[in-house]
Amino acid sequence: MFAWIPLFPLLGALANGLLGIKFFSRKAVQAVGVGSVALSFLASAASFVALLRGSEDVLVARLFSWIPPSLVPLADGGTAAFAVDLAFRYDSLAAVMTLVVTGVGLLIHVYSVGYMAHDRSFARFFAYLNLFTFAMLVLVLGANLAVLFIGWEGVGLCSYLLIGFWFSKDAAAAAGKKAFLTNRVGDFGFILGIGVLLFVLGTIDLGSINRLAGEGALTKGAATAAALLLFIGATGKSAQIPLYTWLPDAMEGPTPVSALIHAATMVTAGVYMVARLHALFTLSGLALDVIALVGAGTAVYAATMALVQFDIKRVLAYSTISQIGYMFLGLGSGAYAAGVFHLMTHAFFKALLFLAAGSVIHALSGEQDMRKMGGLRSRVPTTYRVFLVGALAISGVPGLSGFFSKDEILASAFASGPTVAWALGVLGAGMTAFYIFRLIFLTFFGPERMDEAARLRCHESPPVMTVPLRILAFLSAFGGFVGLPHLLGGGAWFGKFLESSTGRHAGHLAAGTEALLMALSAGVGLAGIYGAYVVYVRKRGAPAFRLKERFGALHRLVFRKYFVDEFYDGILVGGILRLGRLAGGFDLKVIDGLVDGAAALTRRLSKISIFFDGRVVDGAVNGVGAVHRHASRLLRRVQTGYVYNYALAVVFGLVIIMALVVTVF
Amino acid sequence: MVPIDAVFALGIALFVLGLFGVLFRKNLVVMLMSLELVLNGLNVILAGLGFHLRSPRGSIFAIFVILMAVAEAAVGFALILSYFRQKKTYDIDKLNELKG
Amino acid sequence: MPILSLVTFFPLAGAVLLLALPRGRGKAVKLTANIVTGLEFAATLLLLRGFDPGTAEMQFVERAPWIKSAGIQYLLGLDGISLLLVLLTSLLTFLATLSSWKAVAHRLKEYYVFLLLLEVGMIGVFVSLDLILFYVFWEIMLVPMYFLIGIWGGERKLYAAIKFFLYTLFGSVMMLIGILVVRGHYGTFDWTAMTGAGTFLPAALQGWVFLAFALGFAIKVPMFPFHTWLPDAHVEAPTAGSVILAGVLLKMGTYGFVRFSLPLFPEASRKFAPLMVGLALTAIVYGALVSLMQKDMKKLVAYSSVSHMGFVILGLFAFTPLAVKGAVLQMINHGISTGALFLIVGVLYERRHTRLIADFGGLSSRMPVTAAVFLVMAMSSIGLPGLNGFIGEFMILMGVFPVNWVWTAVAGLGIVLGAGYMLWLYQRVMFGRLESPANASLADLSAREFATFFPLIVLAFWIGIFPKPFLAVIDKPVEKIVRIIHPETAAAAVGSGPAEVR
Amino acid sequence: MTFAIFLLFALMAVFSAVMVITRTNAMHSVLYLAFTVLSVAGVFFTLQAEYLGAVQILVYGGGIVVLYIFVIIIVNLDEVVAERRKLVPKIFIFAWPSLLALQVGTVVFLNRPAARPGPEGGLEFRALAEMLFTSYALPFEIAAVLLLAVLIGAVFVARRRLSRGPD
Secondary structure (H helix, E strand, C coil), X not given: CHHHCCHHHHHHHHXXXXXXXXXXXXXXXXXXXXXXXHHHHHHHHXXXXXXXXXXXXXXXXXXXXXXXXXXXXXXXXXXXXXXXEEEEEECHHXXXXXXXXXXXXXXXXXXXXXXXXXXXXXXXXXXXXXHHHHHHHHHHHECEHHHHHHHHHHHHHXXXXXXXXXXXXXXXXXHHHHHHHHHHHHHHHHHHHHHHHHHHHCCCEHHHHHHHHHHCCCCHHHHHHHHHHHHHHHHHHCCCCCCCCHHHHHHHCCHHHHHHHHHHCHHHHHHHHHHHCHHHHHHCHHHHHHHHHHHHHHHHHHHHHHHHCCEHHHHHHHHHHHHHHHHHHHHHCCCHHHHHHHHHHHHHHHHHHHHHHHHHHHHCCCCCEHHHCCCCCCCCXXXXXXHHHHHHHHHCCCCCHHHHHHHHHXXXXXXXXXXXXXXXXXXXXXXXHHHHHHHHHHHHCCCCCCCHHHHHHCCCCCHHHHHHHHXXXXXXXXXXXXXXXXXXXXXXXXXXXXXXXXXXXXXXCCHHHHHHHHHHHHHHHXXXXXXXXXXXXXXXXXXXHHHHHHCHHHHHHHHCHHHHHHHHHXXXXXXXXXXXXXXXXXXXXXXXHHHHHHCHHHHHCCCCHHHHHHHHHHHHHCCCCHHHHHHHHHHHHHCCCXXXXXXXXXXXXXXXXXXHHHHHC | CCCHHHHHHHHHXXXXXXXXXXXXXXXXXXXXXXXXXXXXXXXHHXXXXXXXXXXXXXXXXXXXXXXXXXXXXXXXXXXXXXXXHHHCCCEHHHCCHHHC | CCHHHHHHHHHHHHHHHHHHCCCCCHHHHHHHXXXXXXXXXXXXXXXXXXXXXXXXXXXXXXXXXXXXXXXXXXXXXXXXXXXXXXXXXHHHHHHHHHHHHHHCCCCHHHHHHHHHHHHHHHHHHHHECEHHHHHHHHHHHHHHHHXXXXXXXXXXXXHHHHHHHHHXXXXXXXXXXXXXXXXXXXXXXXXXXXXXXXXXXXXXXXXXXXXXXXXXXXXXXXXXXXXXXXXXXXXXXXXXXXXXXXXXXXXXXXXXXHHHHHHXXXXXXXXXXXXXXXXXXXXXXXXXXXXXXXXXXXXXXXXXXXXXXXXXXXXHCCCCHHHHHHHHHHHHHHHHHHHHHHHHHHHHHHHHCCCEHHHCCCHHHHCHHHHHHHHHHHHHHHCCCCCHHHHHHXXXXXXXXXXXXXXXXXXXXXXXXXXXXXXXXXXXXXXXXXXXXXXXXXXXXXXXXXXXXXXXHHHHHHHHHCCHHHHHHHHHHHHHHHHHHCHHHHHHHXXXXXXXXX | CHHHHHHHHHHHHHHHHHHHHHCCCHHHHHHHHHHHHHHHHHHHHHCCCHHHHXXXXXXXXXXXXXXXXXXXXXXXXXXXXXXXXXXXXXXXXXHHHHHHHHHHHHHHHHCXXXXXXXXXXXXXXXXXXXXXXXXXXXXXXXXXXXXXXXXXXXXXXXXXXXXXXXX
């Protein structure tokens, strides 16, 4: 049943990609594109219901043998038959993920119909989008690491294609490449992680890994190695320190893409993967601490950058990085369900924020700089309202979805994570509220700063865009109630549902402490909102400017994103390119030089003297050695082109052969 | 009775003289003639060995060598003629097409 | 029916037929050549019918005395490894022929004759089991390639042709010496007799002979540092030449390792494995680095071949069944993806008569189909899961890991860099603004051109999604080879029954 | 006695060979070549290779040398006066052939086969003919084909240039 879920988007992608571009009308394209995801969503829903009703916790559908068995030696000296099936696995975690992916995906597809209405490559866009949905579904349904990796790389490819969708923009093409490459760096770790698991366990099946890890079949060291390597992969995909720089650049893509891929689904793949292998990660306390610290660090670090950005989508991009940091904080504290819970609520409100931002951009004919916005409250009222809901949710205002999930993460971090991580998490929560309301105040309040032409064209988006926004706003507001904690009279149903696939969270807090923490996180969020209000509405941004002047260097540092991009580009990429140039030169000068020298005699025979002279002289000048030159000068004289000289060479050869004969016989 | 060493000496002498001719002369025709000398030197040794070993094989091989000499001369002349028609010379120094 | 001889020499018959055609009839020549290579491909497909994947033994064996006094036989046979390579050869030759329809204008007849002769040589190399016969085919193949580069090549064609010829000739001379030494030990040139003999050369001698063979093969692969002929040959060769060069000729080196070095010199192979792996890893990283800096598309793809062939060597010398199978599959994969990449460069070159990356940019908007094909093949080359490249690389990496994880790590670095140069190339050629006016009116793929890519795309997806048929064929031969190299592990596996499946 | 005759012919052969390669006039060279060829035929006779001697006279003396004469007459050019070798030191031109001669001599003299006893008074033509047409039938036929090919080839090469007209 559930194996059908990914099929529909694949068919949609094929239809739109192969036929749609040439033959389909716009209507047909959008029917195929949206319809396939809708079908997929229905299938997910049906599978979900079936899972709830059924008695099985885990369903596995084995499609066919992908890589047939081959022997590999194992760490313990034995051998195992390494085989990979193309198989899907459906359990509560997969159910949540498929519902999020297809549900949010469906809304974004619908939204795209309006947003991309005027684009020439309409069919291509939907083909990519469907392909992405397919890959993402393969990622969350894959029953082993190899199938997961198909999806993992597949979403990377689609991300590449969609970021570079407007490929004639150089920045877009470069951003796509950057995203793919950064992910590749992560994949490097991921593959090594798979290797470790295969080496110590002899299998890469997700269920088996969890089972064996639960049984303690691998040592702590091995578990730590595997976990950390896999986590490197996760940092790439989920844009965590140190591999986060691609995500802000990825905003070059169309806004629905940013919403779907770079907020709701793909970037959370790392979170999903860690939750999926919870037993492995649980085995290694070190790995968990690293994850928690990286998560918390990223949460604060990215938030600081979000504070100063002026591009509306970049603010949201940094916000995404920061929020995923929270998810990892939750995972690192051992609260896998909490991480996934935040993943879900984040999917709702961040998709909402992006789409609403897209609606703003759409209204302003492509303007993304918040300094040229302002006062849009009355011009795009629906957008404003839904944006506000999303902002409140992300700020952790009690009652909205973000509050519940973030609170749960912070509580678990307090209970079982490193305390520093928890403290950072709280700090980040305040900053989150601040920057998101800074964004709201700059965009929707205050004077209108856009130019006249833009002001005149400014319009609310069509229903095809606002309806998905409303639905997402609803989900952002109330989606958190599925995980309503016991303290507030709920049943923490979400966590319980996930228990079968992510295990039970051990850390428990006293009710009083929990309440205190809840109050703290709510308070920090509200304080952040108030702070933004003070700075950007009451004082009209004056304090911000004063701060900027006061801490000019610091501001510059943050505004320029800590110069990490420059560091990566200059030192790492530049270094690699320099190395490449060096290697190329080595090839040309040294190896070819040697070859040329050694083959000089025979080469001369070949009548390529002009080129060769250049090469010889060059080689000599460039320090290959004077020997080379002299030898070649001598040898060059042999090659006169006169027959008798060749005859002499023949005689010389005969002499040599005869010498051999004389000595041998 | 002819001692085999003398035959060898004669053969080698003709062979080397032929080689000198090929290497020193720049007249194509003379070069070809020198090649004939080389082949003759070879034939002398073959005939001598045949005589020495009481076998007709020496003569038979020598006949084949003569045959080859004929062929070589024929082709050589054809080439010289066509070359001469093009260049109006048979100075080997002008023939350095191989140098390209 | 002597099907292997038929398959091997059918192109020769085609070449003779071509020679008989009158000179002026260009179209007839092209048509005949295409039909011959097409039929040849169909004929190699026929091999599949009688082929039994369940055995490691040679099949379709043909044996006849050839030079009795020297004990040289005309001995043909094929197992799964050679089967795949023969199929690859006939397919790529067919596609290369098809791709030359417009690309070649002068000396048509000779061009196609050389192409067909080349095919004879290549297929002969893959099916001959007598070492001397193998050597003869190995050398025969050099000649048409030399002319293909030297006559129909680019500006520096002569330099490239000579370099190619000398390099490979040098290598094969070393190999010939090795062959003679081997014959001294076994008293025969018969590969089947050697592997069946149960004895090997004495250890000290084995080392030397291994090196002699390895040099011949390494130059062909080409392994670092013997690779510098490759970029030149590729850049100067006509498109079809590049396709065959990358697609098939390079495989002859790795095939030599699998077929001769590993089973005949197991001890030496084990002993020199660190050296070979070291060179392979160097090639992987080095080739990728150099690729990054290339300005010429063909050179870039050529250097990427160096990197990819490094993977193959790495897999072969890890000696685990998984890695060796991956390596064999990767040979096929590389033939498909790199062959296709060269075809794409050829398509662009035909239109613009330049191969400099800087002359392109923004082609995606003018040539969407080309862009799509290019993307698929670039991804296949990068090793995107779901496409062929991934299966091979993944199997190699996983198979190497238990032997030494550092090797996997270094090779993984190559994968990262591989994505780098390929995507950068793609970005610079296909993305960006269409700036040069010369590019504004480029035509997209014609039906014929698309037909050359289509089988490769199908294969890329096929191997990527359902590689089982391909892996099933090489399963037994590879396991036999690994058993020869590592008798103890294989014995353990056999002793404990089917390996534990967890 | 035979040896004396052999020596006479041998000296004549060597002398005229030296003349062949030293004459500046090609026509003189040819004449000396004829001498050499005839002397060698004499040597053959002293070595009891009468048939070979006959062939030598007929084919070489009557055929090849005459051909040389014709060619020289046809092209009718005087020897270029300057005898100049390019680039290669003369010493090599002496050294290498001499070295080669030395080597060949070493090999040949050191590996002299023992003389086989046999009837004095010449080898029978019959034995030669029998061997030529039985054991060596195939090479013989191949040689015939070679000659045919040479005939056609030579005509072709020489004629095609002619048909292009005077250039």
